[in-house]
Amino acid sequence: MRLSALLKPVGSIFKHTCRRYLNAAVQPGLALNTDPVLPIIDFSSFANQNETNDFYPRDVIEKLANACEHVGFFYAIGHGVPNELLLRTLSITRQLFDLDDTIKNQYASRLFTDPSKIGHTRGGFGRGYQSLGENVTNTKRDRHEGFDIYRELERDHPLRLQYDNTNVINQTLPDYRELAIGWNPWPKELPLFKETIAEYTTAMLQAGERVMRGIALSLGLPVDFFQSTFNDSFWVIRCIRYPSVDASESKSPEYGHGCGEHSDYGWLTFVNQDLDSRNCLHVRTNDTSNATYVSADPIVVEEQIALTCNIGDIISFITKNKYRSTRHCVVSPAKPARSRVSTPFFFEPNLDVKLQINENASQCYYGEYLINKVRTNFNYYNDEAK
Known part of the structure; x- marks a missing residue:
């Protein structure tokens, strides 16, 4: 589907509700706003989506439109993902990062940077483990560990088959081969990790479909308007651990925050984060030089864990910036708090969806857009440093 057409106008975890946690001290360099x-x-x-547009509640649609236009972030409830699965995903992710560094580095994404060495069973550009500081935002190393998981295309998937060995030198193919043929380096020491991520992915894809139906209706479009753009979604999951720091560690010429300020690339991001995470995910509330932020801490609403959701750059562009792709960052938890674990799920278009990412660019495939973003995300340490 060509997205240029869219440029037309268009339980019982805690027994409390709607409560934000703003108890921790504000980190240096960020003016935190509680409202x-x-x-x-x-x-x-x-x-x-088997109902007419009139079936869906108008007040919810209007509230969503207002959130996308003025905030770009919201808490999603009624997303259909069980509390138990959200918590289990965080737990297995923490177990992953608790593995010995020698084990984790066997699955390091730095091992798969050479496109010619991406095999048929293991590895793929950007996939796998990144040690502290290998992710880079705004020229500074991010203070977190990561493990990136991308959609694996089936062996008989048409987009994988077009990049078989006989076609590798065909320069007319779109520039996203590494994404299309890559496999995730699943750690054999933690078999439940792959199993849990598979279950988490299925549930999050269904949550993404719900929100995208709401987005379509909020733009005055048919409820299934976007369906063909994500029916083969090239989703991404980032498993992340942010070590806690003290005041002296937070001031470094080489390192920035846990994750530096940025906006997200595609359709939607869902953040699943530790329920005891306080004052870490900071959402920018304005576009002026005197930035202020609100802390998007986890909440539980009527015994249901809310997912923090934000819209990405593509939605912002196709709506001519009517909907905001809001900049945000993650500040490292302050000691004595424990490290913060999160598993953001990026609900993305299909690799072969055509789109135009800005007014001055030609149309490209989403896969090309994504891989060019990913290529700037890392600054791997040399072998001697490891």
Whole structure:
């Protein structure tokens, strides 16, 4: 589907509700604002698309439109992902990062930077483990460990087959071969990790579909308008651990925050984060030089864990910036708090969806857009440093 056409106008975890955690001290360099609170939106009505547009609640649609236009972030409830699965995903992710460094580095993404060495069973550009500081944002090393997981295309998937060995030198193919043929280096020492991520992915894809139906309706479009753009979604998961720091560690010429300020690339991001995470995910509330932020801490609404959701750059562009792709960052937890674990799920278009990413660029495939973003994300240490 050509997205240029879119440029037309267009349980019982805690027994409390809608509570934000702003108890921790503000980190240096960030002016934290306690207002406004991120909107809370219930997507339970969007569980299926087999109804006419008039079936869906107008008040929820209007609330979503207002959130996308003025905030770009919101808390999603009624997303359909069980609390137990959200917590289990965080738990297995923490177990992954608790593995010995020697084990984790067997699955390091730095091992798969040479496109010619990406095999048929293991590895793929950007996939796998990154040690502290290998991710880079705004020229500074991010203070976190990561493990990146990308959609694996089936062996008989048409986009994988077009990059078989006989076609590698065909320069007319889109420039996303490493994404199309890559495999995730699943750690054999933790077999439940792959199993849990598979279950998490299935649930999050369904949550993404609910929200995208709401987005379509909020733009005055048919409920299934975007369906063909993500029916083969090239989703991405980042498993992340942010070590806690003290005041002296937070001031470094080489390192920035846990993750530097940025906006996200594609359709939607869902953040699943430790429930005890305080004052870490900071959402920018304005576009001026005197930036202020609101802390998007986890909340539980009527015994349901809310997912923190934000829209990405593509939605912002196709709506001519009516909907905001809001910049945000992650500040490292302050000691004595424990390290922070999160598993953001990036709900993305299909690799072969055509889009135009800005006014001055020609149309490209989403896969080309994504891989060019990923190529600037890392600054691997040399072998001697490891």
